[in-house]
Amino acid sequence: MRLLSVAVLALACSGSSAAAQTTVRYFNGVYGLLGDIETDAFLKETRQGGKVVSAELDLCHAPSPGSPLRDRFVVTLKPQGNRLIGSGQTQEGRLPVAVDLVRSATGNSYSFEGTVKLGDRILKSSSDDLADMSAKEFEEQTAVEEAIVETPADFREVTPGTLGIRVARTGLIDFLKALRAENVKVQGYSIAPSCEALRRGTVDVQVDVDPERAAETIAKAKALPGSLVPDGQAAASTSDARSAFRPGDSVMPPESSTATNSARRSPRPRPRCCPPNPATSNGMT
Template sequence: MRATASLSILALTGLAALSTAYAQANKAAKAPPANEIRYFTYLSGLADDRADVILKETRQSGKLTAATLDVCFPVPGRSERTDRFVLNLSVTGEKLAGKTQSQDDKLPITVDLTRKPNGKTFDFTGMVTIGDTMSEIASSETADTSEKEFQEQQASDDTIVSTPDDFTEVSPEALAVKVTREAVADFAKGLRGQPVQVALYGLIASCAELRSGEQVLHLTVDPERAQDTLTKLRGQPGVIAAGWTDGTMDMERTLRFPAAGWREGGKLNRDKIANAVATALAKALPATLISSAWNDVTGELKISLKRPSAVVPALGLTEAITVTALAAADKPGGSDHLLLWVGSPSIETVDESAGPKLNIDENASGNDEESLSLNDNQTLNALTQAFDAQRWDAETSSWK
């Protein structure tokens, strides 16, 4: 009896195990397929093809189950500024539709699209209305991309380095401040009356900034005040990050030299530096010095020179030459070396003769007068000699 009972129990246990395994296998077989995410980044006709479009689709077994349209567009009548809307579209067969309002200006948005497969691509037709402006969509053979491809195409963040080792990758006068978008206006108002120059393009939110909710403002400041300015800015409401960024200095036109003899009272001896730069330029060009002046806000040195034009000697024309320079320590917090960046000279041919003047249009010719009349490398060599300076070697990424 015991043997029979044991066999019965084993049989029942085996049946239960088989039943459980079958149920699990059946459940796994019926599990829904994983979602596939695909992106479209263009819809022909939307905002006269000036919109930045992200149409995100969710598919199961190739069937569209959800769609979100994210569009950044020029504000109607104010093309220098952009706005944005994000809309979860209703999906009914081939129809994609929905209504919302824009992020900043609260413009009414209506979307009514038809989506049809076309081989490996898709055709989109329909209407998108932004405020009172209607766009007719006729986007044929529109290709989609994978999640991985889409992420690789996204723009990288602006360069903001809080404590650079030196000023070979970032520029000493150029600051960048990342601020929450809701704090941008108050942050900018706080800069009024301050010795800081604000780039207009940074005040206008890009599409990436509209989507992230963070905006980067670009400032120019005298390099000698940059560290103190950053300390103050980092304490302002809404500031996420602040540091140095790309700016005026490019290493091909930058010199490095010992600071000894070029400082006075712990600060740059600007008179001595300006005189040395102007003298070297006047000799190398050659030209006559007209003026030199430092910009108290940006710390830039502007030098004006002139010389007779050799284009048509009988006319007695004059070349007005302007050169911009910038001097700073070669790293934050002070250093025993200085940097001197000198911009490419700009030349304007003018008529300074007595009596009626000749009106000259330098842009009317295909000739590059500047390259014909100026040996730019000669001026850099003269400055290198005047400051006993080093030049940047791009191949070894070092001073020589």
């Protein structure tokens, strides 16, 4: 009898442990949360035993339908019954945001219905037929493959003359002003508004340059205001640059590099949503 009681207790503890297991699931490409305004959004849920205990919504959006500009907000959502509720403000425009979504599931299909208050506008949200995924699946789905070529022996072998320089978004305007003296042509689409730049906090400025002047231009770019210090190391001036060369049409820098001159083999990136727009004075990308 005592052995039976111990066995039952062990099973009860095991069941309690399983129910309390914490998992993280993602919804990528959550659409329709701001009515007819273009969005790029994903939602992260933390669950315990299948019950949502917290969530986070990362939503990049146009400020209005058809606008080439982009803004973004990241809001922590708290479950209240079958509702997910949270508030915050946009990254660029500093507009107040209030999210109220009803979450429902049918089998492996999920939907979110409700409203998002953006500034003084109340926008209807409706997104259905969504599938959740693991953190690994989300990373694989959103990853960008790169093949890095460190310190190319001959810049002409890896690029026809396009240089990429990673610049902090906050220093982009000063960087472009300083770049005018270098006799290079800026690729307009590389400084166009993008959700990627808002999430990463940097802009990959691409410029056309004579391949014979590539190394010289990189050296000068290191000292321009707004460009980034590789791996956070201090530079002779107050800033430095992450720069890269690659074969094909264009060059982009790696996410982190110990070398100032590096290259990666990847196709020319395409603008995600919109044409170049010089309107940056309002704080939006």
